[in-house]
Amino acid sequence: MKKIIFIGLTSLLLGACKSSLLETTPYDRIGEEQMWQTQDQAILGVNAIYNNLRDENVYREYYMLDCLSPYAYGYDRFEQEMAGTTTTLSNTYANKWRELYKGVQRANDALAHIPNMAAVEETLKQRLIGEARFLRALHYFNLLDFYGGVPLYEEPVLYNEALKPRNTVEEVRAFIATDLTEAINVLPESYGASEFGRATKGAAIALRGKLALYAEDWEAAAADFKTVMDMGYSLHPKYNELFRAETERNAEVIFSIQNVPVQGMGENMSFRLGTRATRGSCWTNGVPSPTLIDSYEMLDGSAFNWDAIIPGYSTMSVAERDALFRSPDVIKKAYENRDPRLQQTIITPYAQYMGANNVNYILAWPFVSDVSPSFHIRHNWNANALYLWRKFVSVGDESQLREHGPIDFPVIRLADVLLMFAEARNELLGAPDAEVLAAINRVRIRAGIPELQNNNAGLPTFVDSKESMRQRIRHERAIELATEGVSFSDVRRWKIAPELCNRPILEFTTRVLKTRVFKDRDYLWPIPQAEMDQNDQLTQNLGW
Template sequence: MKRNLLYILLAGVLTQTACQKDFLDKSPSDGYSNESLWTTEAAASAALNGCYKGWETSTNILYMDAVSDNSYSQWAWDNFQHLGNGTATATDPQVVSQWDYVTIQKCNWFIENVDKATIGDDLKNRFKAEARFLRAYRYFLLSQLYGDVPLVTKNISVAEANSISRTARADVRKFITDELAAIALILPDKYSGSDVGRITKGAALSLRARVELFDKNYAAAIEDCKKVMALGYSLYPNYTDLFRQDKKNNQEVILDVQYKANEKDNANTDLGILPSSGYGGWASLSPTQSLVDAYEMTNGKTIDDPASGYSEDNPYANRDPRLAANVVYPGLQYSGKFYDPITSGGADYYSEGNNSPTGYLVRKFVPFLSDFPDMWNTGVNIIVIRYAEVLLTYAEAQIESGVMDNSVYQALDDIRTRAGMPVVDRAVYNNIASLRTLIRRERRVELALEGLRWYDIQRWQIGTTVRTGTVYGTRLGTVDAGTGKVTLTGNHVVVEQRNFNPQRDYLWPVPQKERDINKTLGQNPGY
């Protein structure tokens, strides 16, 4: 019998929701029947843990920036390269599919069955609220990437799954925001102990604000951001350390993918691939010159400002400290040596082996390789939503509403000064148009390599500007191994050519294998 990904058999759910010692356990130790599953709190909790399994992955977060102008995925088998350069098709086996209803169906099953559990109503409602969030999050991804998608909120049969039609995107988005508003009234502000990492009120409100911003519902986004601001989150003092393994679950993190070394590790496909040959890995993701150029000088001026002090021959000097926190560039001291992708014959030369074809490495989430005794088995969490995004959402929503009061400047100042940058120059950014430009740049450099840039391109409709033409990397030259001094004498390396069709490429193709099973799905324009 054909089996659409939209449907998952109960037996499959039970296999993944077996008893776990705590929330972070990697694998089940034994199983339940549906009759016995709801007899204890521990069993119901184990079933909910199964809903968390695979709700989001660090691979997806990291690689989404390769669909944008921020980074490049050099290995086609990682399945993001063709989406990034505009060559993706519905039948391309090297195009990642987010058309995935497994989490949704697990959550539907849980929500329909948990009332059988002999546990208190408050805990039962909280459990259901967590599952409703996970379902809403998956619908956010589906509707963002594919537009109209089937909206399924109950268990369905194989026959129903294989014949269900797509729901209008607007209706899916209303379902998401309604659900998030409702569960925000149920979920706690925070957790303790082994429950840390579960869905909170702040996560529900922050995701709702993200969806509202993307849908240009600015007034609602502002209100939800204000609610999050009142919950006690704050910016972590050190931007670089924010992403380190031993600083996870800090006061800035609102939602993340939880990992734990030796149990539920963040391994190869998620983290260990990022360093290049000289660091014992391979550069699957490579930041672009375009991203590097987006960072201001430490005086707050952009590099194209003649008064900025920027030098093409010394391009990494006096730059926004977030550049070095996010990107390993030539001459940067990293893991005990000066990184050198530009000297021919070196271990990390850009065109050899598994090295970065742009000459830049991702540093965010792997800021210090010394943090990881085994980089193939780490416990670093991958952040999905953090407080800085909420501040940027608030500022953008206010600006797009025609408001540029002190609260907007303050939100930007807080983010910039935390990073070691000057406050916003009110004399320069003194109107809606200039402040919009600044906010968009701040989103790019602050949230770089966290998987959000593509969504910004999508809603700002700037794909034809930033996703076409030549992708460049660093200039060539030499790096002094003893001092790190960079001498640039060559041209920028050419990475690839990209195309962007605005009538097609703001949405992903519905996978042909899904349409072969379900003839009613249709296809997005241009595919």
Template sequence: MKTHINIQSCLAVTALGVMLLTASCKKDFLNVPPQAQQPETAFWKTAEDADKAVNAVYAKLRSWDNVAFNAIVIESTGADEADKGSTPTDATFFNLFDTFTVTSTQGSLQGFWNGQYQNIKLCNQAIDSIPKIAMDENLKSRYIAEAKFVRAYSYFRLVRAYGRVPLRLHEPKDPTEYNIPQAEKTEVYAQIEKDLTEAASVLPPSYDADNKGRATKGAALGLHAKVAMYQQKWNDVLSFTNQVMGLGYDLFPNFEKGFRTENENNIESVFEIQAELLIGNSAASNSQYSQVQGVAGVRGGGWGFNTPSQALADAFEPGDPRRDATIIFRGETTPQGDVIPTTVPNERYNQKSYVPFSLYVSGYNEGAQQNIRVLRFADILLMNAEAANELGDPAQAKSSLNRVRQRARGGNPNILPDVTTNDKTELRNAIWHERQVELAMENDRYFDVIRQGRAAQVFGPKGWKANKNEVWPIPATEIDLSGGKLTQNPGYN
């Protein structure tokens, strides 16, 4: 049975209202009707309220703005690994991101911004209000730590995408507190690190089956490592990844099967956004992550956007099994037995987001049950390798790097030989290449290349320009609403 965080009941805790989706691991929750809206004055009273509030934080993470079009164009489309997909005339705004001609009025910029700040709003409500509830103190501390983890994750997505952003850590008490200026990137990163440090000190290493998928100590440490990597704090990256490596994670033996629904939350999973297809509750079965990227033109497939590029297909070394485990090719038969017709619109589709067509249920989003892998142990190992190399320890770097390659080759000694060089530049390039093929189509490549300082070289042929495209434009609506308190990123209008 798939385990998942409680995700099925509704209630509003603000004047605007928010969806709280909760359920147990048992199947008798499926037909429980949504509860009526509950006013804020009647909320934040009990431990059950705290539980519902934190579950709402997790539920929001799988929303459209967080995992579908608005996230994909911000975090993936500009990379060399992805093409727009679908048909030439469908959702042509993708091309604005692919060619770096997007302007501040484009709607997905606002959508992604809204998605992150909605996450942050729910987190702030929980962090501010749960301390006032009379309940078990350990559980109270854990709920607050979970909210701090998600707040840090959302601010990390914001600072990578937009650079300077408003840093809101509490809900406004009066109208004068709504309009706040942008914080410098260093301030945003400092707050992210503070939240993750505090979260890691409280969160448990693991949970029981009913709570599997919640943020753990490993998730907080692992995300902190990535945040530190973006700031080139290599000692911190090494320290945090070493700690995660001591928490019992491992590489799932079969790379391709590790992305299938039956193997979600496996030993390699450090953090996943939880999703589920709940018969009788289409509102809770709302993830469109798999749907928008699924094979177009077949029942149970999807819309065919964000397709792997030829450049990605060519990046894999000869015989690397991850190529076929990452890319569904037109005309192939998947390991699960789905025949991909030669008539589908696109040559390639994202296999990591793929859900076998037989699991499709009419009336629900294709692939609604597919979790979104946010952080895997393979990423931890590659961050560890990069930090060790930058700090002058090639032996440790090669050990972590080759551990990833060894899993990929699956016991075949004729492919993917161990990296043996001690040259710092050669080893750095080998680690960067391994990140490209191991983490392909996981919304990592675009910002990874930028933080490596190679974007002009790698993305320049697509139109990427230095001193501008390191970030996307601040949504024009936000600047207008601020009365000019927010300022546009350089190079945009």
């Protein structure tokens, strides 16, 4: 019996999902000659590609990438790379490469067989081919983002035959664009409710636009995003409902990773981002940084300034600030009258959070007790003064399994597309026009903050130049997409990571926890050493 072996992995294809994208049935027990025979098996093979997206090295823990950006901090493998070591994250580098190529291999397997399957009805066949092409493109997009030019494989390959040299960045980008264009030609615009989560025409166009945006092909990017904006998607009225299981399937979602509260089929965001108040023993692996919290505007659109809230704050010593944070009535003022997304995204000092057993906890400083009568939020770092995530963390008893929650993870949503369109069009022009303002303002209006404008220079919302709009768009992306994993890619593609990431990591009292390091080499991750040993045609990224 011939067995397909993954690039970079010496095991069989595992974990295929049925048409729900969630019910798993491994097909490694089916011989290759028996696998691609029926229509159900064709669907099973494509669902296996979707299932790979749920691996922790693909999208299951994509949100933790914020810990490599200026806007969050973690203490596990995702953050340690910023310490400047070369070996701490070797498994993370290797695992991401391996799992992304596993998805490529599964897509190649489907694309090698489905076109010749007489048992598959033609309309369904074309749709499945389109889905496989989109999913292969998505896996290669992530390989390109993290590793640069990588070897292109478009047919199934045995591990010991994966000996190609790296293709150039331009070649990989062109390959992805071709896959997406082919997918766009055959994918439907939508599915019935039972098929929610499958790749659509809108998802493929949006990803092609993102590919162009990352290449600074502003015209092509803006055109694709404008097409998606005109396809009938709409912003969900309430920002915080985007990240709740009951309201996650809405007209803003363009493509998302599907999760259900079943062992092995759910997300672990509450486990990684939550606290011991969340579900008894969660880990607080990632926390928001003061850089992010201080970025949330005031309700009138002006920048937040500590000295405007607490006179003399900027000249206080750490000890004085530490004492200040022990006074609820004083410190609460710093988080009032701010962009509403602050309280919808972050648990700020003295804010409440409904934890397990529907108990209301409070983020008090210093921590005293997590039981009655205090009910303070206790996280994994008891001795530190830390902001905590509210976004993506289960509320009350909505999720009984701390590592297998029900919340879908958004990969592409309309707000992201609007901001990418605003960015691309702004870069095309000498100054922002009405279309740029309209796109970013749709996001701001939904958030509940004033629109940007170019008429009244006396207002804090005034913006009249390409550079000032560029900074506004970057700011808006950091706020709107916090803990969705894209900020690390954003600061790298904008080439501002050293400027923003080489700085101390602080508690909310401004006590220094450690100093983060971002080197030029960190723009790309290293090719795993095991792959270099296996394939002497590979060359390493600079600095590694």
